[in-house]
Amino acid sequence: MGLKVFIVEDQFIEAHDLQIILETAGHSVSGIAKSVPAALDLLQSDRPDIVLLDIFLKGNQTGVDLAPVLTTANIPFIYISANSDPLTFEAAKTTRPDGFLIKPFRQRDILVALDIAAYRHRYANAHGLRHQDAVPDKLIEVRKRDTSIEFQQIIGSSPKLLQALDLASQVAPTDTSVLILGETGVGKEGIAKAIHHLSKRKHKPLIKVNCAAIPPNLIESELFGHERGAFSGAMEKRIGKFEQAQGGTIFLDEIGEMPLETQTKLLRVIQEKELERIGGRTTIKLDIRFITATNRNLYKEVSAGRFRIDLYYRINVFSITLAPLRDRTEDIPTLVNHFLSKHAGLPGRSIKKISPQAMETLVRYFWPGNVRELENIIERQVILTSSELISSFDLPVDENMPEDNLANSLKLKSTSDSEKQLILVALTKSNGKVSGKGGAAEMLNIPAPTLVSKMKKLGINWRFVVG
Numbered sequence: 001m002g003l004k005v006f007i008v009e010d011q012f013i014e015a016h017d018l019q020i021i022l023e024t025a026g027h028s029v030s031g032i033a034k035s036v037p038a039a040l041d042l043l044q045s046d047r048p049d050i051v052l053l054d055i056f057l058k059g060n061q062t063g064v065d066l067a068p069v070l071t072t073a074n075i076p077f078i079y080i081s082a083n084s085d086p087l088t089f090e091a092a093k094t095t096r097p098d099g100f101l102i103k104p105f106r107q108r109d110i111l112v113a114l115d116i117a118a119y120r121h122r123y124a125n126a127h128g129l130r131h132q133d134a135v136p137d138k139l140i141e142v143r144k145r146d147t148s149i150e151f152q153q154i155i156g157s158s159p160k161l162l163q164a165l166d167l168a169s170q171v172a173p174t175d176t177s178v179l180i181l182g183e184t185g186v187g188k189e190g191i192a193k194a195i196h197h198l199s200k201r202k203h204k205p206l207i208k209v210n211c212a213a214i215p216p217n218l219i220e221s222e223l224f225g226h227e228r229g230a231f232s233g234a235m236e237k238r239i240g241k242f243e244q245a246q247g248g249t250i251f252l253d254e255i256g257e258m259p260l261e262t263q264t265k266l267l268r269v270i271q272e273k274e275l276e277r278i279g280g281r282t283t284i285k286l287d288i289r290f291i292t293a294t295n296r297n298l299y300k301e302v303s304a305g306r307f308r309i310d311l312y313y314r315i316n317v318f319s320i321t322l323a324p325l326r327d328r329t330e331d332i333p334t335l336v337n338h339f340l341s342k343h344a345g346l347p348g349r350s351i352k353k354i355s356p357q358a359m360e361t362l363v364r365y366f367w368p369g370n371v372r373e374l375e376n377i378i379e380r381q382v383i384l385t386s387s388e389l390i391s392s393f394d395l396p397v398d399e400n401m402p403e404d405n406l407a408n409s410l411k412l413k414s415t416s417d418s419e420k421q422l423i424l425v426a427l428t429k430s431n432g433k434v435s436g437k438g439g440a441a442e443m444l445n446i447p448a449p450t451l452v453s454k455m456k457k458l459g460i461n462w463r464f465v466v467g
């Protein structure tokens with residue numbers, strides 16, 4: 001069904017062109033305004049389904065000024081702007097648009113952007129969300145866990161995990177592109193697999209590509225394939241990953257690492273659903289579903305100019321965020337027991353139990369490597385422990401823990417093991433300096449004398465220089 005679109009654009013010709021594109025595609029145009037005041041007037045008399053919003057308009061006010069009004073009225077909007085400089089983008093980003101198109105754009109781009117925005121808006125409304133990436137608190141009260149076999153491999157029942165599984169089971173049967181976000185080792189690949197296996201494409205291939213693992217000069221031939229003799233070294237024809245996924249799903253992991261040039265080509269594949277092999281002339285039609293994942297903040301990557309904004313909106317039709325393990329500690333005991341029984345089968349090892357104190361250390365640890373790290377630590381301890389009971393874990397000091405997390409973590413963590421670990425991290429980062437600027441006490445946000453007494457209490461060796 002066509003959408004009722006309102007155009008806010010000060011250039012007459014551009015507004016007129018947009019109107020023709022929209023009406024030819026079956027949408028209607030409820031009005032055209034050249035300035036923010038004119039837009040406000042027209043919006044009061046006729047409510048559109050969606051607004052196409054230019055940033056620089058007639059008068060003092062910009063599209064960015066109109067955005068909060070639209071958000072309050074729950075009207076989705078897409079920015080259309082000739083200006084893609086980082087500052088403009090930063091300002092526009094804070095208003096949480098439903099899309100962003102950079103002029104000049106093709107007819108098809110605008111129609112696809114409208115489709116995506118309308119879909120996201122319908123979805124957000126149906127779930128009581130204002131924008132798709134707002135924290136979906138309401139969804140946290142998840143109906144019930146999907147018990148399909150595909151989800152049985154994913155252990156845990158914290159509200160945050162259940163919310164992600166709920167989203168996955170809702171989006172799985174559709175052909176919508178899904179973006180899975182979360183730190184390394186949180187289980188993004190597991191979710192991607194579950195989505196594929198719950199979809200109508202389950203009998204077709206699921207092809208995974210780790211964009212970070214392929215050297216930039218090889219990634220295109222890996223994805224698109226090449227004809228024999230396409231470049232020196234191309235002795236044989238090669239079928240690329242997109243073609244291998246024909247009829248099924250392609251899972252592009254670490255999409256944030258994809259080189260810009262390849263991003264441009266990927267955008268075309270996603271939009272047109274077709275490709276040519278490198279060195280080939282035949283256009284190959286594709287029928288694939290896209291699932292992407294990243295542990296980067298893609299919005300930041302866009303504003304830093306490392307990720308194409310149009311690709312960002314194209315892959316981010318439906319996003320699922322997996323919370324880090326430290327934010328769903330309820331899942332830790334179940335995961336621990338799962339990995340214990342998995343690894344207890346190692347030769348010469350019997351089933352082990354974990355003492356409550358040892359479990360407590362695990363629950364309080366920061367888990368920078370998330371579930372993957374948890375599994376590794378359990379496996380290691382099963383090997384190292386010859387008795388039936390694991391009574392302690394030797395958890396690593398994570399020197400990469402971000403400084404602003406240190407202070408928070410110290411407040412949260414009370415067992416001496418974790419406290420000691422955090423203090424050691426801070427001291428390592430400060431090169432042993434305890435007080436003063438850049439010292440461990442400042443990082444931990446506690447007075448230096450308190451830190452010194454904690455260090456004494458915890459037996460932290462006095463080999464550091466007091467600054």
Ligand SMILES: Nc1ncnc2c1ncn2[C@@H]1O[C@H](COP(=O)(O)OP(=O)(O)OP(=O)(O)O)[C@@H](O)[C@H]1O
Nearest residue numbers: 153154155156183184185186187188189190371372
């Ligand atoms: N909820 C879970 N239940 C059981 N195993 C899990 C769970 N989450 C993750 N794992 C396991 O942890 C490991 C890491 O998971 P996965 O590869 O899916 O993470 P990822 O987020 O894709 O990581 P990366 O960003 O590094 O690719 C895998 O061995 C996976 O089976």
